[in-house]
Amino acid sequence: MKAKFLVPLALFLVLVGFLAFGLRLDPREVPSPLIDKPAPAFSLARLDDNSQRFGLEEMRGQVWLLNVWASWCVACRQEHPVLVDLARRQVVPVVGLNYKEVRGDGAIDARRLAPEQELAMAVERARGWLSAHGDPYKLSVLDLDGRVGIDFGVYGVPETFLIDQRGSVRYKHIGPITPESLEKVLLPKIEELKRAG
Amino acid sequence: MPADRFLRALRGAALIGGCLFGAAAIAADGPTAQPLAADPALEARVLDLSHKLRCLVCQNQSIAESHAPLAVDLRDQVREQLAAGRSENEVVDYLVARYGDFVLYAPPFKATTLLLWLGPAALLLAGAGWLAIRLRRREREAAVSLSEAEHRRARELLAGNAAVPPSSEEPRS
Numbered sequence: 001m002k003a004k005f006l007v008p009l010a011l012f013l014v015l016v017g018f019l020a021f022g023l024r025l026d027p028r029e030v031p032s033p034l035i036d037k038p039a040p041a042f043s044l045a046r047l048d049d050n051s052q053r054f055g056l057e058e059m060r061g062q063v064w065l066l067n068v069w070a071s072w073c074v075a076c077r078q079e080h081p082v083l084v085d086l087a088r089r090q091v092v093p094v095v096g097l098n099y100k101e102v103r104g105d106g107a108i109d110a111r112r113l114a115p116e117q118e119l120a121m122a123v124e125r126a127r128g129w130l131s132a133h134g135d136p137y138k139l140s141v142l143d144l145d146g147r148v149g150i151d152f153g154v155y156g157v158p159e160t161f162l163i164d165q166r167g168s169v170r171y172k173h174i175g176p177i178t179p180e181s182l183e184k185v186l187l188p189k190i191e192e193l194k195r196a197g
Numbered sequence: 198m199p200a201d202r203f204l205r206a207l208r209g210a211a212l213i214g215g216c217l218f219g220a221a222a223i224a225a226d227g228p229t230a231q232p233l234a235a236d237p238a239l240e241a242r243v244l245d246l247s248h249k250l251r252c253l254v255c256q257n258q259s260i261a262e263s264h265a266p267l268a269v270d271l272r273d274q275v276r277e278q279l280a281a282g283r284s285e286n287e288v289v290d291y292l293v294a295r296y297g298d299f300v301l302y303a304p305p306f307k308a309t310t311l312l313l314w315l316g317p318a319a320l321l322l323a324g325a326g327w328l329a330i331r332l333r334r335r336e337r338e339a340a341v342s343l344s345e346a347e348h349r350r351a352r353e354l355l356a357g358n359a360a361v362p363p364s365s366e367e368p369r370s
Contacts, residue, residue, distance in 0.1 A: 146267075155253035156253075
């Protein structure tokens with residue numbers, strides 16, 4: 001019974017263990033309930049040609065990434081070179097979901113804009129951004145009101161979804177993709193999905 | 198020296214004033230003036246439900262309180278869906294399907310949240326059980342009666358008769 005005095009110490013160490021584990025968790029990373037579920041269907045206007053629409057079914061049979069971006073998003077700028085590099089390597093097609101291009105920019109009062117004005121403004125801003133920073137996307141679609149973003153559970157930009165051949169979401173990356181997270185997490189997952197067919 | 202201190206105080210006051218003014222300007226400018234639904238009963242339901250949903254951007258605020266653009270969007274969704282005749286539960290299911298249980302301020306009771314819901318009660322029971330065991334053991338220790346010889350020795354000690362040889366038994370501590 002001599003070791004009794006060690007009991008509080010042991011309890012304290014357990015507590016420290018819990019706290020240390022808690023420190024490593026990022027409360028900003030909310031796990032997506034969409035993982036291993038079919039990606040939400042959408043049909044949105046393309047950035048390169050507004051008269052055409054694009055939907056999930058066009059990517060069926062391919063492993064691809066859906067990257068949520070906007071020209072007002074600062075972290076997207078940080079992520080962008082990684083995406084451009086990924087596109088150059090032609091590993092996987094990346095589709096851009098341009099999220100609330102006009103309404104998301106706090107400097108613009110989008111309520112005063114007519115829908116066609118908003119569309120024109122979004123196209124101009126998004127295209128300008130891509131020509132300035134490089135266009136890694138197979139194509140981008142315009143989610144002007146953020147509805148499709150809500151369907152995908154987007155709560156911050158950038159976010160990236162890995163979608164498999166059957167159209168299921170297999171992984172969600174929250175925040176900017178870094179070269180490390182690309183090499184260590186995304187690329188292995190992509191390879192695994194491609195091999196599984 | 199006093200002039201220097203006075204200047205510093207003045208600068209501090211100006212800074213605080215500036216912050217307050219800035220905050221007021223932001224508050225006045227913020228997207229707070231949401232168009233209310235024409236129906237006040239509906240608006241009450243929207244607010245009531247919004248208070249139970251977490252804003253994922255500023256995580257310690259509900260979507261009723263938060264001014265984050267996402268909270269405004271989600272509030273609009275809630276309003277639109279309730280107006281379309283959906284029930285509260287359907288709207289909650291809609292949001293949980295997209296953002297997970299995290300949007301709920303009251304987490305649901307299920308396998309992964311068992312520890313969360315039952316943990317405090319389990320800890321309380323464990324503590325109460327431990328306490329009960331300790332108290333009972335102490336009672337048993339106090340109830341130990343002395344033998345006749347021990348009684349005699351105790352009486353002699355109390356009487357100041359120190360010439361009693363120590364007993365071979367180990368003293369109780």
